């Protein structure tokens with residue numbers, strides 16, 4: 001998401017970065033470019049106007065013109081305003097209800113409701129440790145109920161069966177009774193979609209809402225519909241007390257207009273982004289991180305979370321224990337880490353989320369990915385067990401042997417050893433904090449990387 005917008009805004013902002021002085025003239029020019037970039041990203045016009053106006057007021061004020069580095073200050077203003085536009089902070093699902101907490105899904109046909117139910121079920125089960133039940137009230141589309149049954153099986157949550165001939169409200173009520181009996185924490189209710197907002201649909205979903213009294217009513221909308229997404233969400237929010245929005249298919253949306261418009265147009269927070277067809281493709285929505293991503297800062301915090309989630313917990317634990325006991329970090333540990341990185345989609349996958357990467361062509365990124373990681377693992381693989389444990393054994397002739405064995409040059413071996421020494425140094429610094437401290441350090445290091453772009457003054 002946001003590739004094109006990000007590209008344009010970071011170009012604009014880069015031009016300003018080096019300037020010691022801002023004038024009203026170049027602020028005006030910048031604002032014009034920001035405005036065009038937003039319109040091209042299919043952000044709704046009132047939203048664009050409001051954003052540009054707010055940036056303008058702050059930009060020509062003290063805050064920017066009188067600051068030490070006006071270019072950076074303006075970037076910060078744009079980032080702040082983008083963030084505010086999308087809702088300041090992540091809004092979590094509210095599950096504070098007498099169990100089961102009921103979550104009702106609404107949205108147009110094909111928006112991704114059923115898929116999102118499965119993703120949410122998995123998210124709640126795996127990351128929030130909730131007991132989850134799902135139920136389908138879609139009695140119209142043939143196979144809709146089967147679709148949910150299959151997905152529930154895949155993510156291994158409880159499925160309350162329903163049938164095409166039944167009344168949606170009766171299904172929902174029966175599911176609540178069953179959920180209570182099974183001591184379920186969260187009941188996710190899937191509903192039927194229609195081609196457009198029509199009376200019959202609204203009447204039915206209102207009846208469901210009335211019968212269930214859900215703590216969350218989520219509107220699911222396809223981000224590829226751009227500013228229309230915000231308009232349809234608005235129509236729904238007038239009929240139903242929506243508590244939040246899930247933007248789906250952000251993986252196919254290069255513009256991001258929906259993400260930037262929904263909050264402003266509906267007053268409802270975006271709670272999650274769907275970014276793929278698989279059940280793990282769901283991310284909590286963080287406006288501040290998204291704003292930074294748009295400005296080419298990279299979504300560093302999301303990256304850290306992803307790393308925390310995907311890194312092989314057991315190995316991380318072992319490594320942490322080893323570090324705590326004061327045992328030495330060796331090349332075997334380094335190889336484990338490299339392999340974990342390649343499990344996470346390699347560097348190319350990680351790089352997308354790092355600062356400034358939007359301007360690097362994909363062809364270059366994929367080269368980095370394939371060559372470097374594999375080469376490093378191969379070099380370590382060509383060492384003997386003893387060498388891996390005691391890298392200082394590696395003299396000139398051993399290095400030459402390792403290089404031959406891995407099809408690399410002695411210079412590559414040296415580079416790897418240098419990287420190893422840096423990692424070892426970092427690891428020995430960590431020997432007090434345990435695995436939590438390790439992650440904290442890592443987060444700190446990542447933040448430092450975010451600052452390296454030099455685009456944002458430290459907050």
Ligand SMILES: Nc1nc2c(ncn2[C@@H]2O[C@H](COP(=O)(O)OP(=O)(O)OP(=O)(O)O)[C@@H](O)[C@H]2O)c(=O)[nH]1
Pocket residue numbers: 107108109110111112113114115116138141144191192193194248249250251252274275276277281
């Ligand atoms: N690429 C991508 N595809 C998605 C995403 N979410 C849903 N889809 C796909 O969109 C299509 C429709 O998804 P469903 O979950 O069936 O949509 P629905 O809102 O339940 O549709 P109806 O029940 O017909 O109203 C499916 O092919 C999904 O795989 C997403 O985040 N990314």
Ligand SMILES: [Mg+2]
Pocket residue numbers: 113114115138144190191193
């Ligand atoms: Mg469906």
